[in-house]
Amino acid sequence: MQGLIQPYPLTTTAILEYGNRVFHHKRIITYLPDGTRHAYTFGEMYLRCKQLANALRNTLGVGRGDMVGTFAWNHGPHVELYYGVSGMGAVCHTINIRLSSNQIEYIINHSEDKVIFVDATLVPLLEKIANQLETVEHYVLINAPADFSTTLPNTLHYEDLLAEQPDEYDWPEIDENEACGMCYTSGTTGLPKGVLYSHRSTYLHALTIMTPNAGNLSSQDIALLVVPQFHVMAWGYPYVCVMAGADMVMPSSNLQPAALVDILQRERVTRANGVPTIWLGIYHELKKNPPAEKLALREYVVGGSALPKSLIAGFERDFGIRGVHAWGMTETSPLGTLSRIQSKHASLSDDEQLTIRAKQGIAFPGIELRVVSEDGTPVPRDGQTMGELQIRGAWVINAYFKTLNKESFTADGWFRTGDVSTIDEDSYMEIKDRTKDLIKSGGEWISSVALESALMAHPGVKEAAVVAIPDDKWVERPLASVVLLEGAGRVTPEDLMDFLSPNFVSYQIPRDFVFLKDVPKTSVGKFDKKEIRRRHAAGELV
């Protein structure tokens, strides 16, 4: 028997309409690349989304299902693009500005973007490849002065484009399963692959991230969105904030630790997100220049790579700010799990609670996880047995855009993450590694993530990345690339080995260390292990 409930479509427009109706006075505050501050309300943003939808249809000839690219930092107009493009039935394709020119060219041609909205400061990156772009009919310049000069063809200015349009627009009826956005994976394992999000998946992901067991956002909050909008719909926060009525603070390219701390202070930000490297930078900035007044920041959510336990502990001890660990992938919209302790953990010691919080956490309602052994059978949920992490759920990819990749899916409909993990009795998942990053030494598996987190707990270590290098005797052995903190004094490999020895058995402990100024990073700020492995491909240590 069918239920007797209205088939109300879960669309991004439903989020926008709600935000405008209930929270029209809430603010979007942008720090532009030149440091100037711009603030306006959800109500004003709403009208501009309608102007944008008119411009897309009337001036740019964009229709239902067309791809509209964005090549931009986090700011008000980028939020308008999230809602305006998908609201009129087109697909908002966020392009990762930090990829290589070849990858960007590949992505734009593969997705068949019809228009690209580009920040003035990022125009040179597109100018280099514009001749190779086969489908782009117009480039719309955001935050560009009137006399801006560019070799890009068919350019328009965003503000001019909007100014000539009415702010009345009848949103079309959209089936909640239609595509609203697209993001390509960052191509750490081959060519980038397109992931096409639906209105429904975006709505459900946002609704979930808003809840207390997840991101816990409400109209009491002022949220700093550090995760770049060009990556995985910036973890849903541009939708969550509008749903929750939280003010949104957008840093655009002001991502240096000192600039972020300044924004946190000035705007009295209460919640934020970002990858671990951002929060590591902020932590050391706060240590170096302690703020005169206690920050209003209560919590920051971290995902993308492992959040070291030592960083969670340090932030809490020194500044009373809670780090919350989350896990996800481009293919999972992206958030799949998040780690908070529960009431039953209240009697555990601080360290035991930290150990739980340093895990990647519990799957959200609407998401299921399983860990399977090499023969495909689920392993025990004992927190010990490792295997491949598989996922299914309401915002998990079903197929890649125009790419088969059958090997990414199991016959019974689960997505294979390529992560190696455990799940414990209480359903907390812990990432041990990516399949290709695991180190197999003398027939035993070594988790590079565990070694990295442990090394980063050393008081003299800022960053540590561990990869496998070839070894005649053991096939592979771990190599640690380490960045020392300024003023750390002398830290030797022996010091680090001693530091690791209480928590690792001897074969797991790296004997080889290289000390660097900076660990190479990927386009989304993770340790670039492919690059590190390339440097040491023949086992050499320089």
Ligand code: ADP
């Ligand atoms: P890409 O796959 O292109 O690197 P994603 O942003 O989709 O880009 O990365 C997803 C991967 O990042 C996951 O499969 C996992 O290996 C890693 N990851 C994400 N969050 C965490 C986390 N909290 N801890 C450890 N690894 C993480």
